Amino acid sequence: MRLPQEVIRAKRDGETLDGAAIAEFIAGLTEGCVTEGQAAAFAMAVFFRGLSLEERVALTRAMTESGTVLRWDLPGPTLDKHSTGGIGDAVSLVLAPMVAACGGYVPMISGRGLGHTGGTLDKLESIAGYNATPGLDVFRQVVAKTGCAIIGQTSELAPADKRLYAIRDVTGTVESLDLITASILSKKLAAGLDGLVMDVKAGSGAFMGTHDAARALAESIVGVANGAGMRTVGLITDMDAPLASAAGNAVEVSYAIDYLIGRKQEPRFHAVTLALAAEMLVIGGLAADTAEASRRLEQAVASGQAAERFEGMVAALGGPTDLLGSGSESLPAAPITKFVKPDVPGIVQSVATRAIGLAVIGLGGGRTRPQDGVDHAVGFTALARPGDTISADACLGIVHARDEDSAERAAASLKAAYQVGADAPGITEAILERVE
Template identity: 45%
Template structure:
C-alpha cells in the first residue's frame, strides 16, 4: 500500500519544494492508470508552471513518462539517429532530411506529429500524397528501417502514454509554456522511440514557440541535459524562425517544395538547414559522409520514393490543387523588407492548412506560397503571396492575419543567419 497522495505532491510543488524521485514516479504512474484525477494533475501542472522544476526533477519526470509505456528498439545493422523540431512555419525539413540521412547510411526512425495552430505538422503534409499512411505497427517500422533506412510515421499507441494524457491537459489549462514540461514532453517520446542519437532544431522567432533566442537557448539546454542524463548522444541547433522557411507554407505545397530539394533544386534556406542538420546527425552517428554530395547524386530522392512507396503512397501521383487562389500584390516597388512568419502561419491555418483542435480536419491543398521573400526586389502590382484554399470564405480572415505582416522598403534588410547557435554537451 502506498502512502503517497496527490494532494501531498501538489502541496509540495505549490509551496516551492522539490519533488522526490518517489513522488514523481508515483504521480506520473498513478495519473496514467487513472488513479489521479485530471483536476489534480491540472493543479500540479500549474504548480510546476509557476515554481518550475530542477534539472534533476525534470530528468526524473521524463524517465517516469518513458516508463509509462514501451521503449522501442531497432535493428542493429546501422546506427540510428533522429531529428526533432520545436515547430515553425514552412518547416518541411523532415521531408528531405530523413531520406538524405538514410541515403548516407544511417537509419532514421522519425515518429512525427500533426499541426496545431499556426505551426504545421509533418504527418499532415505527407498525408497530402495519395495513398500514404501514417499509422504503422512497430514491426512495420522495423522492417522499413531495414529495407529503406528511413520511416516517418505516427507514434505507436504504447509510446509514453503519460505524455499523451498530460499534453492534452496542459493544452486546456494554460500550462503549455513551461520549459520543464515542454522539455520532458519532447524527450520522453524521443528517448522511448529508441534512436541512438538525436539532433534538436529549436526555433526562435515570431513563428516559433519560443519567441526569442534567450528562451530558445533555455529550452535547448534543458533538452540536451535530459538527453545526456539518459545516455543519448544529443546536440541542438537554435535556428531562426522570424521568416517562413522556404516559399511554401501548407501541406501539399510543402511536399512539392521538399521534392524540389531532393531533386537538386528548392529554396536556398531549406537546402541550407537540411544540410546543416544532416551534418550534425551524421556526426553524432559517427558516419563520415558529405550529405551535400549525396543530395547532388540523386540517391536521397531515390530513398524518398522508396520511403513513400513503402507506406502505401504514390510518389508519382499529382498532389492536390486548391479550388481557389487569391494573389496578394505589392502596393509599391522596392525591396520586400519584412515577411513575418507568424502572420503567414496564421493565414495558412485560416485557409485550412492547420487546425484549432486536434480533431479538426485539414485541407491538403490549402496554404500560402511566398512569391517573394525578404531581400527580393518587387514591382508595384507584382505577386507577393498566393493564398490557396478550397473555402473562399476563408480568404478575408487570412488577409486580416497578414495585415502588417509584410512591408516593402527602399533597401534590403540585414540578413539574419539561419543557424544562430549550436549547443553540444
C-alpha cells in the same frame, strides 16, 4: 501514494516534487486515472513554477517508461533530428531520407501541429494512403528496409506524452521549457536512438521568441539527453521568417518533393537542412566532420538516392509507389488560389511569422481543439522573405483556400504580416549557434 490534486497543489505552490510523485502522476495519466483537467492544471503549474533538473529528468524518464522502449539491431547507427517547430519547416521530410541514403537509420517519431506551428504528421497524412500510425512491427520493417520511417506516437510509445501533448496544444502551455524537454526526449529515448540533433528555433515564428530563451531550451535538452546516455547536439536556427516559401500541409510536401528531385533548392532551407543532417552523420560516425558530411549529403540528393528513399518510405507506409512522378495526383489541392500583393511596392523589411502560422490555422490547416480535423490542401506558397524586392508584378504570397471568404481573410492576414519599405534590411544568419 499522493493524490493527483496534491501533486498539482505542491507544484502550484512552488515545491520540488520527488521522482516517485512524478512517476505516480504520469502513471495515472497513462492509465486514465488522472483526468484531462488535472493534466491541464499540472501543465499550467509547471509552466509558471518550472522544474528543477532532477524533476525534469524524472518527468522525462516517467514519460519514456510509460510505454515500450525500442531496441534496434541494424548495420548502422539509429539517428534522429527534432525541431521545436516553426513555419514552413519541412526539413524532416527531406532530412530523414538524406541521412538514410548516407548509411544512417532514422526511426523518426513526430508530432502533429502544435500551437501556431505545423506538424510533420499532418503534412505526411496529406499524401493519399500514408499511414502515420502503423504498429511497431511495421515501423521496424520500414526502417530496416528503407533506412527511415516517419510516424506518430503509437499507443505503445510514450503514451503519457501523447496525451499531455494534445492537452498542451489547447491550454496555452506549449512554450514551457520543462514540458518541451520532457516531451521531446521521452519520444526520442523510447525510439532507442544512438544520437539526436536538436533544432531549436528562435524568432517571431518560434515558441522561443528570443535567442536567450532558445539557448536555455537547447541547453536543457542537450543536458538531459546526454545525461540519459543519448549523444545529443543542438543548433539554434532563425525563425524570424518562414523557413520554406510554403506553409501548410500538402504544399510543404510538394515543396519537399521539389527539393529532393532538384527542382527547387532555396538557400536558407538548404543551409538548415544540411547543417542538421551533417551533425547527425558525425554523431553516428558516418563522417569525420561536418564538411565531409555535407559533401555526402549533397551527393545523396544530386544522385537521386535521397528521393528514392523518401518514395520508398511513403510506399512502405501505404502511400503511392510513384509519388515523385505523380505528386500532384497524390496530394490534395485547394480550389481557390489568391495572389497577395502589398499596398505599395518595396523591399520586405520583416515578417510577423507567427501570424502566418495562425493564418494557416484560420484556413483550416491546423487545430484549435485536439479533436479537430485538418484541411490538408490549404496554406500559402511563394512566400516572400526579408530582403526580397516586391515589384508591381510580384506578390507576398499565394493563398490556397477552400472558399472565397476564407481566401480573403487569409489574404488580409498575410498582408498584415509583412512590413515593406524602401531600404534593404539586415539579414540574420540561418544558423545562430551550436550547443554541445
